[in-house]
Amino acid sequence: MERIKFIDRMVQGKVSRRDMMKQAAAFGVGATILPRMTAAAELLTCLEWGGYDDASFFQPFVDKYGAQPNFSIFSGEEEALAKVLAGFAADVMHPCNYSVARFVNAGVAKPIDTARLSHWNDIFPVLKDAEGVLMNGDIVMAPADWGNSSIAYRPDLVEPDFLENPSWSIFYDDRYKGKVSMLDDALVIFIGLMVEGKSYDEIYNMRGDELRAAGEKWGNKALDTVRFLWTDATTLQQAMASGEIVACYAWNDLIANLQAEGVPVAYANPKEGLFTWFCGLTLLNTGEGDEAAAYDFIDAWLAPETGKALIEGSGYGHANMKSFEIADPAAVAAMGLSDPIKMMETSIVFRTPDDASQEDQNRVWEELKAMHL
Numbered sequence: 334m335e336r337i338k339f340i341d342r343m344v345q346g347k348v349s350r351r352d353m354m355k356q357a358a359a360f361g362v363g364a365t366i367l368p369r370m371t372a373a374a375e376l377l378t379c380l381e382w383g384g385y386d387d388a389s390f391f392q393p394f395v396d397k398y399g400a401q402p403n404f405s406i407f408s409g410e411e412e413a414l415a416k417v418l419a420g421f422a423a424d425v426m427h428p429c430n431y432s433v434a435r436f437v438n439a440g441v442a443k444p445i446d447t448a449r450l451s452h453w454n455d456i457f458p459v460l461k462d463a464e465g466v467l468m469n470g471d472i473v474m475a476p477a478d479w480g481n482s483s484i485a486y487r488p489d490l491v492e493p494d495f496l497e498n499p500s501w502s503i504f505y506d507d508r509y510k511g512k513v514s515m516l517d518d519a520l521v522i523f524i525g526l527m528v529e530g531k532s533y534d535e536i537y538n539m540r541g542d543e544l545r546a547a548g549e550k551w552g553n554k555a556l557d558t559v560r561f562l563w564t565d566a567t568t569l570q571q572a573m574a575s576g577e578i579v580a581c582y583a584w585n586d587l588i589a590n591l592q593a594e595g596v597p598v599a600y601a602n603p604k605e606g607l608f609t610w611f612c613g614l615t616l617l618n619t620g621e622g623d624e625a626a627a628y629d630f631i632d633a634w635l636a637p638e639t640g641k642a643l644i645e646g647s648g649y650g651h652a653n654m655k656s657f658e659i660a661d662p663a664a665v666a667a668m669g670l671s672d673p674i675k676m677m678e679t680s681i682v683f684r685t686p687d688d689a690s691q692e693d694q695n696r697v698w699e700e701l702k703a704m705h706l
Contacts, residue, residue, distance in 0.1 A: 377402035377622040377630055379425040380413045389642040391633035394626075402622075402630060410435065411695075417441050417619050424620030424627045429612040430465030431683040433474045436615060438688055443618045444471035449628045452635035455653045459677045460611060464685055476652040477634045478643055479611030481680065482516075484601040485583035485591070490576060499601035502528045503580050505554045514569060514581040515555055517562035519698035525551020527605045537684040540693040552701040562702070573598065585648035589667070600669075609680040613652065650676075 379402050386404040388395045395401055405423060407413040410432035417423060418439060428436060436442040447453040453475075460466060460476040467473070484503065488496060495503055501524045504515050515521050526536050526547055539547065556562075560578050563569045570587055572578045574596045581587075583600075591598040601607070614631040616624075633639065640656020643649050645664045651657075657665055669676070686694065 376626040377425065378405065378423050378620055379403070379427070379630065380405050380407055380417070380421075380423045380617075381427050382407070385427060389646070390639050391630055392638065393636055394630045394633040397629060398626065402626070414439060414441075417617065422619050422621045423617050424622040424624075425630055426615045426617055427477075427612060428465075428474065428615055429610055429683070430463060430474070430476075431610070431685050433465040433615060434468065434685045435688065435691070436617070437468055437473050441617050441619050442473055443616050444473060445475055445616055445631070446628075447472055447475075450475060450632045450635060452632055452637070452653055455637070455655050456635065457652055457654055457674060457677070459674055460652050463611070463682070465611075466613070474613040474615045475631050475635060476611050476613040477639075478613070478649050478651060479609065479677075480585045480649040481600075481607055481609055481676075482582065482584060482683075483607035484580055484603055485573065485587050485598055486580040486601060487573065487576065487597060488599050489597050490579040495580075499603050500528065501525075501603050501605050504582070505551065505558055507558070509579065510558050511560045512579045513559055514561055514563050514572060514578045515559045516582045517564050517702075519548075519552075519694040521555045522548050522552045522694075522698070524605075525555065533606070533681050534684065538686045538690045540690040544693060544697055548697045548701050552698065553705075556701060556705045589648040592667075606681045608683055609677060610683045611652070 376398065381404050383406045386401065386406065388401055391401070402425075405416070405421065407416070410428050413426060413428075414435055417426075417436075418441070426436060426442075433442070456476060460479075461472075463476070465474055466476055484499060484501065486495065486499075486503075491503070492508060503509055504513050504521070505525060505528065522544070523533065523536055523539070527533060528551075536547075560572070561568075563581065566584075566587065569578075569581055569583070570590055573581060573587070573591060574594060585600070588598055588600045614634055616627055616631075620627070635653055637651075637653045637655035637659055640651025640653045641660045643651050644656060644660040648664070648667070
């Protein structure tokens with residue numbers, strides 16, 4: 334599942350990590366090591382999304398050690414995994430629920446001792462045993478940030494029938510040819526299958542001939558319809574603001590950013606369902622840093638004050654229940670996060686394809702795009 338902007342963090346005062354990592358990749362600096370600040374950086378090396386290297390997301394760690402750890406910015410989990418497998422020594426990784434298994438199966442992740450995390454008891458129970466958090470009886474990711482993936486749209490520019498009955502079908506509708514933008518991801522194929530009536534849970538692990546047939550139908554249709562596939566959220570935001578596109582696949586932060594600019598924009602609850610993702614911190618066994626510092630960094634990310642900064646700055650949710658008690662109620666209500674437990678239970682939570690399926694999905698998607706060049 335991109336994300337990401339430039340390091341100046343000017344939008345809302347905090348750029349989302351998704352915006353940052355894509356912009357970093359565009360400038361050719363993805364997965365580069367940021368300058369070390371002090372001896373604290375020697376204690377710990379973290380593989381992180383761009384934008385999440387801001388101290389507001391781990392302030393208790395900075396307070397204890399006097400500086401931030403060493404960061405290596407990546408533009409996607411597969412890139413981060415490849416770097417670790419190539420020998421890069423990292424202590425902590427920030428994967429999402431659908432990708433943690435890739436690190437566990439590769440033998441580079443290790444279990445987390447939750448007794449060493451002071452905020453663990455305040456994590457939403459629905460997250461503690463979710464897929465991607467608990468594997469083979471071990472906690473392998475401490476859930477931290479979460480949000481939605483849905484359709485951002487311009488109410489002043491879409492057709493009336495979409496306003497009455499929002500649907501993912503807008504990305505395959507000839508009436509919107511050249512007016513919509515989709516994420517550059519094989520998920521495009523699966524959303525098409527959902528439009529035809531299949532449930533996400535029965536198709537997320539698809540591969541082989543069945544996957545290729547679905548790609549021929551839905552992947553090609555979307556590629557013919559979209560104005561562009563997006564990887565850079567800054568470009569996406571500009572296209573929505575100007576009216577170049579009228580709808581796009583988006584995360585919560587795009588809505589917050591555009592509303593702050595005064596752009597008429599809304600976030601759909603499609604009839605096929607909207608997605609929820611959550612990410613967190615995983616311990617790696619490849620690092621050379623201090624394990625106690627790694628636990629302090631994870632615990633800092635789980636602090637309610639970190640959640641407050643995340644909710645107010647990006648419109649994303651946080652795993653700590655107390656975050657919602659101290660965050661600005663207006664920020665919570667604006668993004669529909671006042672009842673996160675209900676949202677987690679009623680939305681479509683991204684699943685974890687097995688390794689062979691994930692690799693086949695990546696391959697099929699790249700083949701489809703190559704045919705449209």
